[in-house]
Every structure is written in C-alpha cells, then in structure tokens.
Amino acid sequence: MPWSNQSGGGGPWKGGGNNGGPWGGGGGNSGGPWGSGPNRGGGGTPPDLEELLKRTQDRMKTVLPGGGGGRLGAAGVLIVAAVVAIGWLATGFYVVEQSEVGVELVLGEVENQTPPGLNYNWPYPIGEVFTPEVELQRETTVGTVESVSSAGVVRARDVQEESLMLTGDENIVDVGFKVLWRIKNTRDGINDYLFNIQEPAATVKAVAESAMREVVGGSNIDAILTENRVSIQNDVATLMQTTLDAYRAGIEIAEVQMQRVDPPAQVIDAFRDVQAARADQERIRNQAEAYANQIVPEARGKAAQVLEAANAYKEQTIAEATGQSQRFTKIYEQYRNAPDVTRERIYLETLEKVLGTNNKIIIDSQTSGSGVLPFLPLNDLNGRSAAPAARTGGN
Structure with a gap:
C-alpha cells in the first residue's frame, strides 16, 4: 500500500506520534488538509478507508430517514438526490404574460424567444429567463420632477439644470417635455434592449435632453414660443x-410632447410685455395691410373708369368732328350747285331746331279780337295717350 508504515512516517499527509493521517485524531499537530494542520514530525499510520465510510454513514443517519445499515443509507442518499434534482428541474417552468416576451438564455447565450403562456427553460445557473414588457408604453420626463405629498397631491417641480436651454438667437428658454417610448418588438430589438444598455430610462432621458438642446439651439425663441413647436x-x-x-438600444420613440416652453422666471414679466408689444405691432400691421388691400383696388378701379371715360369721350368727339366736317363738305357741294335752294333749306332746318323745343303761340293778324289762334298740341296728346296704353298692356 502506498500508505504503509515506514520508518520516519510516510504518505502525503504524514502525522506525528500515534495520530498520523488526515482523518485521525489525537494530541499534537494532526496532519492532513481537514485536520488542524500538517505534522512536520515523525512517521504515522495510513487512513482506514472502511472507518472513513462508516463515519460518513453515521453522519448521514442523523439527516436521512430509515438509517441503520449501509445499504439503506445509500438508498436514502439517492432518494434525496432525486428529489433535489426534480425540484431543481421544476424551477425551470415560467409564465410569460400577455404583454411580455420570454427570452431564454442557456449558459449565458440567447437560445429562444417564447410567446405568452407557460414555458420551460433550464433552471439557474444553467439557464436564465427575462420577460420584458414589449407592449408597455413608458414615459420619461425631462425638466420636471413630480412628487406626491402626504395628502396625495401630485406636485411638479422644475429642474432648471435640465430645462434651461440656449436658443439660436442667444436667448434662454425654459423647456419641459416628456418622451413616450417602448421596446422594439423584434428579436434583435428585444435582445439589444436587454443586453446592450444597463439603465434604459436614464439613457432615454440623457438622449432626449441632448436632442432637445441641439434642436432648440438651432431655432429662434419666437418660433419656439409660437408656431414652431410641432416641427421641434x-x-x-x-x-x-x-x-x-x-447605440443599438432596442428602443422605439413613440412621441415627444413639449409641456412647457417659457422664458426664465426672472424675466418672464418683461418678456411678456415685449410679446404683447409685438402682438400689437403685428395687429396694427395687419389692419394697415387690410385697409391698403381695400383702398388700392378701389383707387385702381376709379382710375381705370376715368381713363375709359376719357377715351370714350375722345373717340366720340373725334367721330362727331369727323361727321360734322363731312356733313359740311356735302352741304357745301350742294350749295355750289344750287345756292338759293340750299340756303332756304338751311334756314328752314334751323328754325325747326330752334322752334321745335319751345311752346308755340300762333297769332293771326287777320282775325278779330286778340289775334291768338287756338292751337291743339296733337303730338303731346298722342304721347300722353300712348303712355297709359303701354302701362295697361304691361299689366
């Protein structure tokens, strides 16, 4: 045997006196890794394997039921080992909720993604399961911290370290906003979310603050405070x-909502006065433009009307002058042919024009009395009788 008695003590755990070996007792320094320390002295006896097994069996009897013999103790060990193994394997069952996705790891590597329901994977430490909520929409707030008082009232407090930003025209603006985000519901997106970033909410907040500062830094304060919020x-x-x-964070941004955009509290009153003055300026400018839009077309219309009337008068005058000259030329030609007849005709036409529009009184010197000859205005009577006839026919 390798642990046979030899002069000077033998074996890897040499003991001194009468107590050599790793499992032996006795005074002095007992040897072996499980003793009180190796004995650097003389020789000793080798360990007894049968005694070692017996002592182990005796100790197991105090733990296992049905002790009494070596065969029963070994069966008890097997039963306990089987129960422990079954219990360990049973811990591999897990439930995935409706809004979750199960991610199975075996020896640290992703093996599968499981749908909602009861599933199984190797228990820890061989396997591990993560169940992130992929359908949950999360919310991250920047520039504002909400706290709940003892009475249950929710109060919002500004965090100026996050909300104060510099605009493109070198003004300071106080911006509070929130970000709605969720996990990308894809295999790569879920794996990236679980294993590429440690604190997703803190990462989203830092990226949101950085992005907002960059966009605000490229915009003017008037556009930020008024009409440009949606594009921002x-x-x-x-x-x-x-x-x-x-970053391969596995995060999808759903929406960014600007909740508060104001100048700093120290200058907000003066800024509001400036904004009111600008609003008045814009209102007056709009009124002036509306008045100009009304007056200018009217003036242009009147100018065009006058111009058209002048052109018409010009054309009329030219046409009348041309006609008069042609008429005079024609009359002159007839006058050269028959001067007496033409002169008489001109005289009669002139009297017709002059006397045709005047009231007529005819005096006959040969009649007795006043000499006034009664005159019946047939033309006037005919005109008056024609007017009622026309009205009657119209009805």
Whole structure:
C-alpha cells in the first residue's frame, strides 16, 4: 500500500506520534488538509478507508430517514438526490404574460424567444429567463420632477439644470417635455434592449435632453414660443431615434410632447410685455395691410373708369368732328350747285331746331279780337295717350 508504515512516517499527509493521517485524531499537530494542520514530525499510520465510510454513514443517519445499515443509507442518499434534482428541474417552468416576451438564455447565450403562456427553460445557473414588457408604453420626463405629498397631491417641480436651454438667437428658454417610448418588438430589438444598455430610462432621458438642446439651439425663441413647436417635437423624436439606433438600444420613440416652453422666471414679466408689444405691432400691421388691400383696388378701379371715360369721350368727339366736317363738305357741294335752294333749306332746318323745343303761340293778324289762334298740341296728346296704353298692356 502506498500508505504503509515506514520508518520516519510516510504518505502525503504524514502525522506525528500515534495520530498520523488526515482523518485521525489525537494530541499534537494532526496532519492532513481537514485536520488542524500538517505534522512536520515523525512517521504515522495510513487512513482506514472502511472507518472513513462508516463515519460518513453515521453522519448521514442523523439527516436521512430509515438509517441503520449501509445499504439503506445509500438508498436514502439517492432518494434525496432525486428529489433535489426534480425540484431543481421544476424551477425551470415560467409564465410569460400577455404583454411580455420570454427570452431564454442557456449558459449565458440567447437560445429562444417564447410567446405568452407557460414555458420551460433550464433552471439557474444553467439557464436564465427575462420577460420584458414589449407592449408597455413608458414615459420619461425631462425638466420636471413630480412628487406626491402626504395628502396625495401630485406636485411638479422644475429642474432648471435640465430645462434651461440656449436658443439660436442667444436667448434662454425654459423647456419641459416628456418622451413616450417602448421596446422594439423584434428579436434583435428585444435582445439589444436587454443586453446592450444597463439603465434604459436614464439613457432615454440623457438622449432626449441632448436632442432637445441641439434642436432648440438651432431655432429662434419666437418660433419656439409660437408656431414652431410641432416641427421641434418631430425633429427631436427623429434625432433621438437616430441616436438610440446607433447605440443599438432596442428602443422605439413613440412621441415627444413639449409641456412647457417659457422664458426664465426672472424675466418672464418683461418678456411678456415685449410679446404683447409685438402682438400689437403685428395687429396694427395687419389692419394697415387690410385697409391698403381695400383702398388700392378701389383707387385702381376709379382710375381705370376715368381713363375709359376719357377715351370714350375722345373717340366720340373725334367721330362727331369727323361727321360734322363731312356733313359740311356735302352741304357745301350742294350749295355750289344750287345756292338759293340750299340756303332756304338751311334756314328752314334751323328754325325747326330752334322752334321745335319751345311752346308755340300762333297769332293771326287777320282775325278779330286778340289775334291768338287756338292751337291743339296733337303730338303731346298722342304721347300722353300712348303712355297709359303701354302701362295697361304691361299689366
């Protein structure tokens, strides 16, 4: 035997006196890794394997039921080992909720993604399971901290270290906003979310603050406070998504909502006065433009009317002059042919024009009395009788 008695003591755990070996007792320094320390003295006896097994069996009897013999003790060990193994294997069952996805790891590597329901994977430490909520929409707030008082009242407090930002025209603006985000519901997105970043909420908050500062830094304060909020929100969401994709964070940005955009509290009153003055200026400018839009077309219309009337008068005068000259030429030609007849005719036509529009009184010197000859205005009577006839026919 390798542990046979030899002069000077033998074996790897040499003991001194009468107590050599790793399992032996006795005074002095007993040897062996489980003793009180190796004995550097003389020789000793080798360990008894049968005695070692007997002592182990005796100790197991105090723990296992049905002790009494070596065979029963070994059966008890097997039973306990089987029960422990079954219990360990049973811990591999897990439940995935409806809004979750199960991610199974075996020896630290992703093996499978499981749907909602009861599933099984190797128990710890061989296997491990993560169940992230992929359908849950999370919310991260920047620039504001909400606290609940003892009475249950929710109060919001500004965090100026996060909310104060510098605009493109070198003004300071106080911006509070929140980001709605969720886990990308893809295999790679879920794995990236679980294993590429340690604190997703803190990462989203840092990226959101950085993106908002970049977008606000490229805009003027008037546009930020008035009509440009929607485009700023869209630009921030796009920039955040690009950054998170570069990080392979497995996060999808749903929406960015600007909740508060104000000047700093120290100058907000003066800034509101400036904004009111600008609003008045814009209102007066709009009124002036509306008045100009009303007056200018009217003036242009009147000018065009006068111009058209002048052109018409010009054409009329030219046409009348041309006609008069042609008429005079024609009359002159007839006058050269028959001067007496033409002169008489001109005289009669002139009297017709002059006397045709005047009231007529005819005096006959040969009649007795006053000499006034009664005159019946047939033309006037005919005109008056024609007017009622026309009205009657119209009805």
